[in-house]
Amino acid sequence: xxxxxxxxxxxxxxxxxxxxxxxxxxxxxxxxxxxxxxxxxxxxxxxxxxxxxxxxxxxxxxxxxxxxxxxxxxxxxxxxxxxxxxxxxxxxxxxxxxxxxxxxxxxxxxxxxxxxxxxxxxxxxxxxxxxxxxxxxxxxxxxxxxxxxxxxxxxxxxxxxxxxxxxxxxxxxxxxxxxxxxxxxxxxxxxxxxxxxxxxxxxxxxxxxxxxxxxxxxxxxxxxxxxxxxxxxxxxxxxxxxxxxxxxxxxxxxxxxxxxxxxxxxxxxxxxxxxxxxxxxxxxxxxxxxxxxxxxxxxxxxxxxxxxxxxxxxxxxxxxxxxxxxxxxxxxxxxxxxxxxxxxxxxxxxxxxxxxxxxxxxxxxxxxxxxxxxxxxxxxxxxxxxxxxxxxxxxxxxxxxxxxxxxxxxxxxxxxxxxxxxxxxxxxxxxxxxx
Numbered sequence: 001x002x003x004x005x006x007x008x009x010x011x012x013x014x015x016x017x018x019x020x021x022x023x024x025x026x027x028x029x030x031x032x033x034x035x036x037x038x039x040x041x042x043x044x045x046x047x048x049x050x051x052x053x054x055x056x057x058x059x060x061x062x063x064x065x066x067x068x069x070x071x072x073x074x075x076x077x078x079x080x081x082x083x084x085x086x087x088x089x090x091x092x093x094x095x096x097x098x099x100x101x102x103x104x105x106x107x108x109x110x111x112x113x114x115x116x117x118x119x120x121x122x123x124x125x126x127x128x129x130x131x132x133x134x135x136x137x138x139x140x141x142x143x144x145x146x147x148x149x150x151x152x153x154x155x156x157x158x159x160x161x162x163x164x165x166x167x168x169x170x171x172x173x174x175x176x177x178x179x180x181x182x183x184x185x186x187x188x189x190x191x192x193x194x195x196x197x198x199x200x201x202x203x204x205x206x207x208x209x210x211x212x213x214x215x216x217x218x219x220x221x222x223x224x225x226x227x228x229x230x231x232x233x234x235x236x237x238x239x240x241x242x243x244x245x246x247x248x249x250x251x252x253x254x255x256x257x258x259x260x261x262x263x264x265x266x267x268x269x270x271x272x273x274x275x276x277x278x279x280x281x282x283x284x285x286x287x288x289x290x291x292x293x294x295x296x297x298x299x300x301x302x303x304x305x306x307x308x309x310x311x312x313x314x315x316x317x318x319x320x321x322x323x324x325x326x327x328x329x330x331x332x333x334x335x336x337x338x339x340x341x342x343x344x345x346x347x348x349x350x351x352x353x354x355x356x357x358x359x360x361x362x363x364x365x366x367x368x369x370x371x372x373x374x375x376x377x378x379x380x381x382x383x384x385x386x387x388x389x390x391x392x393x394x395x396x397x398x399x400x401x402x403x404x405x406x407x408x409x410x411x412x413x414x415x416x417x418x419x420x421x422x423x424x425x426x427x428x429x430x431x432x433x434x435x
Contacts, residue, residue, distance in 0.1 A: 018143070022142070022147070023201075024200045028197065029154065031095075031193040031196035032158050033162060034192045035095070035193035038190060040162065041185050049108060050117070054114060059114070061391065064384075064388040066117075066121040066125070067125050068384050069381070070126045070129055071125055074126050075129050078130040079370045079372070080371060083368070087370075090131070092194045095131070095191070099194075101127065102183055103187045104116070105117065105183040106184070129377065133370050134370065137366075139151060139152075139361065140369070149354075149358050153354055159290075159293065165290070243363060245423055248379055249359075250380035251379040251382070253348070253380070253416070254383045254384035255384070255386065257345070258383065263329075265282065267402055268281035281335070292342070292346020292350060293350030296350040297350050297351050306358075314351050314355040315351070315356060317348075318350075318355070319352065319416065320348070321347045321348030321351065322349055323348070325345025325346070326409050327406075329345065329406045331403075332403075360372060
């Protein structure tokens with residue numbers, strides 16, 4: 001027991017040390033803390049508002065599609081922006097624009113205006129499509145290479161902790177103070193996030209800055225150059241199938257967990273409401289996801305380390321845990337069982353998220369990193385959208401129960417896990433990559 005306690009202490013000191021000695025990463029971390037906290041207020045408020053104004057499963061599916069599809073459409077262009085322009089400035093401006101967009105949610109106050117919620121959500125996630133690959137590509141400039149796993153694990157833990165805290169607080173705020181309060185808090189969180197990013201001293205040198213002395217030949221030339229750069233990133237991945245497979249790790253997982261996003265709402269509202277209030281149950285569900293995604297990567301990293309083989313094994317564990325959690329949700333007889341299965345599923349998704357990101361950050365050259373992460377982002381949002389739409393359609397039009405749809409997701413998870421294991425046996429000796 002003392003040895004275990006000592007190891008836990010060392011692990012905790014590792015993460016605290018990175019925050020203490022790296023001021024730039026600390027500010028980036030603070031930006032993530034407040035932004036993620038607001039995000040979960042927004043999601044719960046939006047889901048609650050749609051449940052009141054519509055209540056249909058497809059209406060909820062459309063909410064998630066409005067969040068996912070802009071990421072898919074914009075991500076290739078966002079990757080070009082992340083590689084051409086100064087990434088710190090991109091993070092600041094996208095935060096400011098998201099704050100202004102979220103304030104528009106306050107005008108959605110009756111059923112005939114529900115379309116505005118979808119439009120504003122889509123616009124918000126257009127800006128998010130620029131923010132996410134820029135941040136992932138920016139991180140290696142903020143921390144040293146040996147700190148990348150630590151930084152990504154801490155980033156995942158932060159996201160998960162804010163999910164747990166934000167889901168609980170968001171559920172309470174929405175239930176007792178209304179959706180408008182949640183939307184205002186989300187807008188303020190984006191502004192505070194932008195302020196923290198302004199305090200980061202590290203600047204990435206974009207190619208647009210390097211080429212600023214060259215005259216532009218019009219919007220058509222700029223658009224053509226952007227498409228050429230997108231294709232350059234795609235050609236790079238296509239020429240190296242192993243790296244392409246790494247860029248699709250999240251997409252495989254999101255083909256499963258996308259359906260869960262839709263099903264958690266009827267699960268909370270209709271099957272396991274607390275005192276007739278599904279919002280509070282939904283908050284507990286998201287809190288369970290946060291616990292799993294937060295502690296899962298830290299524990300797995302502690303057990304397996306940062307080696308090549310350890311990271312590949314971690315992804316395997318992630319897929320297994322995701323499959324086990326989905327099966328548990330399909331069989332859940334009680335709220336406690338459901339929360340436990342959700343935590344296990346969260347462990348799987350968190351581990352997949354962290355270690356797939358680290359593999360790409362280590363292997364992809366800086367000049368292409370933004371476009372590769374944008375491709376990864378587009379791929380997993382596409383598969384997540386497909387999964388989300390399927391769950392809503394099966395629930396509304398096929399008459400399937402929540403349990404039956406969970407079983408279909410579990411079958412998909414088993415197939416995807418099997419495909420990963422076959423791939424893992426081929427690459428565990430670390431093949432060489434061109435840069």
